[in-house]
Amino acid sequence: MIKVGIVGGTGYTGVELLRLLAQHPEVEIEAITSRSESGVGVSELYPNLRGHYDDLVFSPPDPDRLGKCDAVFFATPHGVAHALAAELLERGTRVIDLSADFRLRDAEEWAHWYGQPHGAPALLEQAVYGLPETNREQIREARLIAVPGCYPTAVQLGLLPLLESGLIDTDHVIADCKSGVTGAGRGAKVPSLLAEASESMKAYGASGHRHLPEIRQGLSDAAAGPVGLTFVPHLTPMIRGIHATLYGRLTAEPGDLQTLFESRFAGEPFVDVMPMGSHPETRSVKGANLCRIAVHRPGDSDTVVVLAVIDNLVKGASGQAIHNLNLMFGCDETAGLAAPALMP
Amino acid sequence: MIKVGIVGGTGYTGVELLRLLAQHPEVEIEAITSRSESGVGVSELYPNLRGHYDDLVFSPPDPDRLGKCDAVFFATPHGVAHALAAELLERGTRVIDLSADFRLRDAEEWAHWYGQPHGAPALLEQAVYGLPETNREQIREARLIAVPGCYPTAVQLGLLPLLESGLIDTDHVIADCKSGVTGAGRGAKVPSLLAEASESMKAYGASGHRHLPEIRQGLSDAAAGPVGLTFVPHLTPMIRGIHATLYGRLTAEPGDLQTLFESRFAGEPFVDVMPMGSHPETRSVKGANLCRIAVHRPGDSDTVVVLAVIDNLVKGASGQAIHNLNLMFGCDETAGLAAPALMP
């Protein structure tokens, strides 16, 4: 069995790790940490887990105990993982960080967007960006994984085939994204109240969002050059799900777009290219580690529209983190991730 | 492997059977039938199943093909199962009926509530009411199972300990129940539209609902005498879940109510008695085959309040049907039913 620890397990990505790992045949939870909830049983905080982890109690983060784990997931706010990750890596524990702490290769840019100096710039070189569809082999060997953000996962998977094949104008890519409220986390904030967020739709961060540099970095890698991206996220009145609507201007006759997408993701266990002209629904991936994608070319114009949906807590966070674990430890890639989405 | 068929698989209980059976190690789907969707792939109708049943196509009900199954689930409207169930039983196929067709022991009462004569009264004697918490041993040997309705499951589990122990006035039992809209099925009806049913709460059938005689039959068995029940169901703006709020008047000093409930359900894999005074949430069982129960005695009055929650499509339908299958075929009772609820 693979011994894993979870640091900062009280948030939505933490409980989602527990929900999914309960079905993983090769993993056992060694420790789950929380400063605020220390001493509380996980099933007290998350009654859906009653009967699954009845002896598992939140404990204060203890490097000695975590250092005994084969792998530790960080489900922490940005800035928290830097110091402890370094210490665990020295002890030989592999780190899978769900936060933004190691996603940007440039510590300066990280400091700019997160308003504080980067706490472990020396680790950036060994950090592997945990998007299996682009970095599968590096992930297998990695000691430190930066799990992609939710928006970046949906936007990159939807645009990779077009950018890698040089088919669209890289100066004017548009990503209009809609997210459920769990994307804002479990913090008690007025805008996230049911009375404030339901029965309404709004954009936020339209002038600049922290996921922008991460997305740009990934798209620029794919395009082998800078990509000019306009990214507008929207808060949608639902619990889970991201719908990315992506617009690119064709610079050449693209040939068969459907074949392009299907061949790019052939054999990928967690990317589903739907028939040309489909309209994927976020509920079709609710609770599942999947990205469903459909391509449109409205009126045979020079604009291609890609629709990509994920569950922000699964393929956009905890599920993708477990996919990385499976690759790092030689498990079946789908271990713990095989259940169908919950629909209706 | 156990070969199973599903009759009437296009509704919500049909797709839920497929979602759960995809995780069952000992079952394979031999056939799924639908007159309206014959020839359509299940994953076309239910995209959440893409990648799980890609070769499974709805076919017209064919007794010969269904007769080759070890067990056939009926996920049909009332009145449909009567004739075909008889034919399949003759061929030696076991029948697990999720509809109301075999729930009432009295064919006359069935005819009264369903407005048509009962189509197979001769089968009523061998039909076993599929509530494992009361009929486990008969279920193991049964050829024909009547899976309890969603409201009846929640109400009976919440009241059994009180009625079996003769602690409450059987003349005035009240069940105030709240259900998500999937309880109304997948039919295209105006009252079930999001624009009509969301942001609102209403009672329905307050003067008489078809689940009333089924609940009364079960409660009267437990009380070994007639039970006077007032049952008011409510339509709640959510997809899944039933919350039963049950009121009984104590006729004797009850002793320790918590111990009464815990001992009644000791060892039951799918009933969770929460600590006295808890408030179970329907979301804590979303997608899971569980009934969570909590007991209250407000102000030490003579009124006991029991709160019971289930997912109407799982413990209230498809999950309980699979639990019956597991008992009938000697599988682990939790096979296919072990995943935690989806929360948040």
Place this chain on the structure above:
Amino acid sequence: MIKVGIVGGTGYTGVELLRLLAQHPEVEIEAITSRSESGVGVSELYPNLRGHYDDLVFSPPDPDRLGKCDAVFFATPHGVAHALAAELLERGTRVIDLSADFRLRDAEEWAHWYGQPHGAPALLEQAVYGLPETNREQIREARLIAVPGCYPTAVQLGLLPLLESGLIDTDHVIADCKSGVTGAGRGAKVPSLLAEASESMKAYGASGHRHLPEIRQGLSDAAAGPVGLTFVPHLTPMIRGIHATLYGRLTAEPGDLQTLFESRFAGEPFVDVMPMGSHPETRSVKGANLCRIAVHRPGDSDTVVVLAVIDNLVKGASGQAIHNLNLMFGCDETAGLAAPALMP
């Protein structure tokens, strides 16, 4: 014009007063106070009011300024109104308190339920309980109004006809109530998040809720004797609305229940007795100052079921407060309260 002030205007009942008073022909807002938002424009906090109160800014509570008002609404948490209300009354300003501070006649009982001594027991004698359907004439003359709570309004209106006529057993009255999340206010609490409260149903305070003594006081007045009430509130996944399902046991042949209710509320502008056997929906009163009621007698048993719906922020709070104002100042009772509910 009637000069009014609003103390504690940042919460949902405060903004609802502004929304409704914007349509009131005889009222002008003199001041709206808030310590936390002092200096902020009301339309910055509530964009729905942009264009209606563009010059109205939250200011710190100032007795001199408020004392210039003809009437002051308190939309404050419990315990806040006690001292300031006394001061304003001395200055001749009439007070309409939407909080719980003056609802209970017994200062001891108030202290017990609210965990602090009552701050102005001397005022309790002159406080009038602002339920126009029972206290219309006293309200006209009142200097200090205690606006009823949301649950108490729905439960009392639904049970008054039965209790006043002595038709039901007063020892065992049951009120099973369902409320939207605005009932919990605008406070940033985890259980009120969309991600926590939507797609779920749960009871709360089943062992004792602060509205219980208020409801009991009102029902006992109607019954001219003590009433044994079991009250279980539930959190429903919607923004607005209360659905009260009320159960009483008939102690005598009631005659025509429909006529009883219709005659009791004849001429009441804000109570709508629907045809016997109807199922009122909370959305049918969304945004409107109305209580819709329907009566059921299931199976001609000895149990009568009353269904009553209101908008907790209107007939359950701000609308009823304005109804009181209209009575106190001789306006048309429906001034500012005439718009139909928003449906769908």
Place this chain on the structure above:
Amino acid sequence: MIKVGIVGGTGYTGVELLRLLAQHPEVEIEAITSRSESGVGVSELYPNLRGHYDDLVFSPPDPDRLGKCDAVFFATPHGVAHALAAELLERGTRVIDLSADFRLRDAEEWAHWYGQPHGAPALLEQAVYGLPETNREQIREARLIAVPGCYPTAVQLGLLPLLESGLIDTDHVIADCKSGVTGAGRGAKVPSLLAEASESMKAYGASGHRHLPEIRQGLSDAAAGPVGLTFVPHLTPMIRGIHATLYGRLTAEPGDLQTLFESRFAGEPFVDVMPMGSHPETRSVKGANLCRIAVHRPGDSDTVVVLAVIDNLVKGASGQAIHNLNLMFGCDETAGLAAPALMP
């Protein structure tokens, strides 16, 4: 008083006309027609109207009776208004059509998108497109109004200032729109069920939607030349509201975009230009005849993003229709349209 009739009053735009007109001081309803609900009282179908139109009953469409009206609203599916509108116009009754029947100037294009020949091409010349912000003076004199569609209203208002001033590339305009489910009407369709549409987000008609030619026509008028538009609508899990996110590529230094928008809509009673960088919420216009707009220029790039929100049933349909009526009959433009939005 202005005598008005409503043809096809059972749908959401019909009931919304009644809700708003109940507050209009100069209008009385002469007749409301419906073939399917003939003989039914409007308050039976829409309980929110109980107490407002208790004597108003749906009747079959009768040209003689409707011909006695000063104005008749058509709230009918496309294709229905053609013949009857012609007859009423001959009788001197003014027609305000909420359907798509007279929105496109080109009968051929109408036939192409609606799959049937246009039923009254001769009327197209006199039909006035009822967008007051562009056609106020023609509306005053009009006999026949084509009320703009919901998406076209939001998209045109958001883009007019940019196109009229020639600031953006007209070849590549993108409108990513999100609509609540009432946009799909009151028809009983499976995809509109709460169980199907809630907790999910999806695009639809991404390869071509019937509102596309209407929007293109309006934008091309503003740009004085053809506009290449990519329009992708999305179904959002809420009842009301449209959020249009509009992307244009600047072709010149735009100067002060905020001033551009504010001056374009100066004096418009129903357009609210919010401060630069704001994020309007659809709930801030729920039930109100308003379009709120905010402009963004992310990272000072050459892409301008405009956010525009409306209530699809009010500014996107019935409210705008009444605005047209007010202009046609010399009423105050805000008559019946002055109430603030319902929030929360």
